[in-house]
Amino acid sequence: MKHITFLLFFSITSSLFTQNIIPEDISxxxxxxxxxxxxxxxxxxxxxxxxxxxxxxxxxMVDSLIIGQVMQGYWEEGTEEWKWKYSNLTNIKINSEGKFTSDQTSGQFVTYKEGSETSKGLKIEIPWNSWVIDGTYEIGYKLPISPRSFRGTYPQASSKRLTIEELNKLSKSQLQIMRNEIFARYGYIFKPNGKMDTYFKKIQWYNAQHKNxxxxxxxxxxxxxxxxxxVEAKKAN
Structure with a gap:
């Protein structure tokens, strides 16, 4: 009997994930x-x-494009600071049977029944987590959170295709913030004492971590x- 790691319990506080996860081997x-x-x-x-x-x-999903982004935390060597890194799965396809494929990994969307409760998840055949034993797979538990939820004043810049028409309605300053907010969500370190550095340091969720x-x-x-x-290039200062 093959065993996998499955995540059973979690809780959510505000907009941050907090959890009590119990990995179990299941058949x-x-x-x-x-x-x-x-x-x-x-x-x-x-x-x-x-x-x-x-x-x-x-x-x-955005039109025919499927966005799949893995977020992983790690302790940075030398600073011992906890940071987040992001990697994108490419060429993702999902068929009518729930088969999941990408250039990096593949799997199957699944349900798991515990008593009278049925949970949903994604079984990954080639886990990106290094702690998973070779030859086994891992199931991720589907959280009740919209994957289109992004922090900031302009979350749409990371969740939908922006049109020239809607961007034309914004000022040059608003466009600059919208564009740089994308980088800020990843913890980009802006030029010290610059306009964006000054702006984002006042934002509660912003956490400067990465130079690139x-x-x-x-x-x-x-x-x-x-x-x-x-659109920025055509706007007057």
């Missing part, structure tokens, strides 16, 4: 494929791992940054 006969006629049913936050080994998968966050950006965010820059 395959307790897991069933989760099939849905609507692919948007699979959109969500999926919680993997436990404590310092935890990670989240943010999964949502370019690799963290999703394909959607890269597209929106270019859209914003086009």
């Amino acid at each position: 395959e006969d307790q897991i069933k494929p989760w099939e849905s006629k609507s692919l948007t049913a699979y959109e969500g936050f999926y919680k993997f791992g436990d404590s310092e080994f935890e990670s989240d998968l943010r999964l949502f 966050v370019t690799s963290f950006l999703t394909a959607l965010e890269k597209y929106n940054i270019k859209q914003i820059q086009k």
